[in-house]
Amino acid sequence: MPYASDIEVVVFDILGTMVDEPGGLRAAIRDAVPATADTSVDHLLTVWQEHVEHEQRRIEERSRAYANTETIDREAAQRVADCAGLTDPAAIARLATASQRLKPWDDSVTGLTRLARHFPVLGLSNASRTTLLHLNAHTGLRWHQALSAEEAQANKPAPEVYQLAIDAAGCPPERILKIAAHAWDLRGAQATGMRTAYVQRPAGDPPKSTDTFDWQSNSLDELVTALTAT
The missing domain is CATH 3.40.50.1000 (HAD superfamily/HAD-like)
Known part of the structure; x- marks a missing residue:
């Protein structure tokens, strides 16, 4: 040492x-889809995290051009919205900026x-x-x-x-x-x-x-x- x-x-x-980070994203998902059960929130959090990890891996492997976290978070938020049936554009946009809060x-x-x-x-x-x-x-x-x-x-x-x-x-x-x-x-x-x-x-x-x-x-x-x- x-x-x-x-x-x-x-x-x-x-x-x-x-x-x-996981706790904040979980809270943001729960706010965006308030009727969602805890088990569903955990699933939606996994959807978000897996998308981020997959896209960052693609960038590392140079199979995708660099994209900043704002772009990838917007994609992740849309994936969560699609899975949860969330269609409110304002709610999706706020979810996409969850990492700022x-x-x-x-x-x-x-x-x-x-x-x-x-x-x-x-x-x-x-x-x-x-x-x-x-x-x-x-x-x-x-x-x-x-x-x-x-x-x-x-x-x-x-x-x-x-x-x-x-x-x-x-x-x-x-x-x-x-x-x-x-x-x-x-x-x-x-x-x-x-x-x-x-x-x-x-x-x-x-x-x-x-x-x-x-x-x-x-x-x-x-x-x-x-x-x-x-």
Whole structure:
């Protein structure tokens, strides 16, 4: 484990790490289709998630040109609407922007604020620039800088997305700490030379036995305490 003194800049994943993406999407689906039972909401959430994952995989494999998350979310919302029999254009349009209104985890705002007193903090997200702008305003997350993968016309874990953060940080990647609740994201950051810290979240992707991240924490509060201890 490296010393926190070796770290110059901290880079956060946002979706799933700082905000409850599945919970927010589930709530938005329930609002759009209020008579839907919980089991049906879960099915519709799966429809949304599978579409997003499939299209991002197609982009990664270059079988689809890059499309930002606003475009893919609109497609996902329409798929959910088709499955649920939802025809109200206003309701579908609002559902398509659900990612702009996700709720932060209980320790996200305070943890980010605490850490920002000690390090420059960057947000690095696959969310589009517009989605990221509205999401940050909605949640109260205050970054020194927030970067969208849209700038690289790619999605994490493509190396060019992490390069955005390295370029913005202006220091060697081994002096940058990437924080995420997704092991796949941390592996991508590791491949570019960044340090890594896993934070457990209910909707995250836990590490495998073969993963060797620099820090592993049960909460953001726990991680921030470890990083700022003198």
